[in-house]
Amino acid sequence: MNKPALTVFLVICLLLSFNTVRALVVNGELQVLFSLDIPTIDGQWTTATEWTDASETKLENTVNMTGYLRVKHNSTCIFILLDFATDYSRSTYDLVGVCFDRFDNGGILPQSDDYLFGIQAGQTPSQVDIFQGTGTGEQPRDAWTRVFLFDVEGRANYSHVNDPYEGTLDHRTYEFQIPCKYLGAAEGYGFYAFACDYHSNSMLEWPLNAGGNWTRMQPLFNVPPSPQNWGTMADNFIPEFSSNIFALLLILAVLAATLVNKKKFRL
Incomplete structure (x- = not known):
């Protein structure tokens, strides 16, 4: 030759x-837009435009509950809004959570590269509970352990001001600010998001029909399904070489x- x-x-x-196809793209892909406009993390639309430059994904379930997931990032943080437009109750036990799979490698149980960031709306509305996967246990809920990470911000609120989806009645809205340093540089991450309404005993999730499991009074870490059912958050961070x-x-x-x-x- x-x-x-x-x-x-x-x-x-x-x-x-x-390996040009990430493991979880088959479950759905969520695009994330770059933005220099940093939102105020107060659990509501502080201004009518603070989230208009973010990606938008509509969430629905079989009992006609509706929400909207918006995501954007800058060079240091990922910003997430989950607007549960039809959750009008101000329940103490409303929950929200977002999960990241750093290596987007799926699996049945959460591993050490998997994180869950959650808020218990009526109990700790200004505190983010953080869990990391352990890879051990019989079910996904068994494989989470609580950890402490600095500079993670989150807030649950109850408002309608400046809200483009429900501008008349107060409802649950959640916001997160998660430093990129905990996720690393990559072309994409495994991603799962959920919001639970105690009053209607129902939840919204992305990807749709991913298999999240929640009933009243259950803790945050009971909700996420296996990472293999999560979708992919695709972004334009500097990729790993x-x-x-x-x-x-x-x-x-x-x-x-x-x-x-x-x-x-x-x-």
């Missing part, structure tokens, strides 16, 4: 070795240098 043919063969092999890509660039550089040297020699 001559050198040009060998080079082409090696390049093709490297391209085929790339693949060793495969480095090898490909190295081969191309060597090939270019060889061709240049040949031309010089012929001259």
